[in-house]
Amino acid sequence: MTVLLSVVCLVNTLLLLAVIRRLNEQNRMLREGVPAGGRPPQGWPPPMAVEAGQRIGAFRVASLDGEVVASDELEGEVLVGFLAPGCQACDASLPGFVERAKATPGGRDRVLAVVMGDGAAAAEVHERLAPVARVLAENEEQGPLATAFGVGALPAFAVLSGSTLVASHSLVDRLETPAT
Structure with missing residues (x-):
């Protein structure tokens, strides 16, 4: 025994x-x-299916403050972040994304923040992002923005040059561009 x-x-x-x-x-x-x-x-999903050097898909959406944002109207270098309230990794990435957005040349006009979801938690994230980014809301997983970028996992961050993807990563502090 x-x-x-x-x-x-x-x-x-x-x-x-x-x-x-x-x-x-x-x-x-x-x-x-x-x-x-x-x-x-x-099985490890990349943050985005669109790869560096490829154009993102077409989209035309209104930001939370009513400004229309369209893929074919993006100019210069644009920082993009996809975040969802309640996502632990997204919550942990939010302060770093805000700091990166503050340091982005051109200010909030060169930063797009896509908040996936709705409700009170999403409203809190919108408030934190509004001073540093044009905030876009996406309430469905396969909405026009997630589809245009091929978002496969959250959080997802990217740098665009016009509508061409320059770099993407799931960690904002690992998001490198040719200039960095």
Whole structure:
């Protein structure tokens, strides 16, 4: 009986160590965006299906303050962020996105913030973003903005040159452009 109990405890300990190792690996992947090998694992969604050098899809939507924003009217370098209230990674990314938006040349006219969702939590995010970005609302996962950018995971950040994607990443502090 003692031997059986010892074997069960040993197996339990080995399983616990395997789970801890996997959780540490997932945590590192979230922190770094991809594993050390530089390629995301199979099933790891990129933030956007549109790749650097490609044009984003066409869209024409009104910002929360009534200004019409259209993909074919974007000029210069534009910072874009897709965030959803209640998304833990989005909530953690919001302060960094606000700081990046504040530092964007051209000010809020060169920053688009897409808030996915509605309700009181979305209204709070809108308020935080309004001073630094033109805020756009998207209430459905496959709305015109998410479709135009091919958003596959949140948060998602991008830099455009006109309507051409220059760079994208799921971590705003990892979003690099040729000028940075």
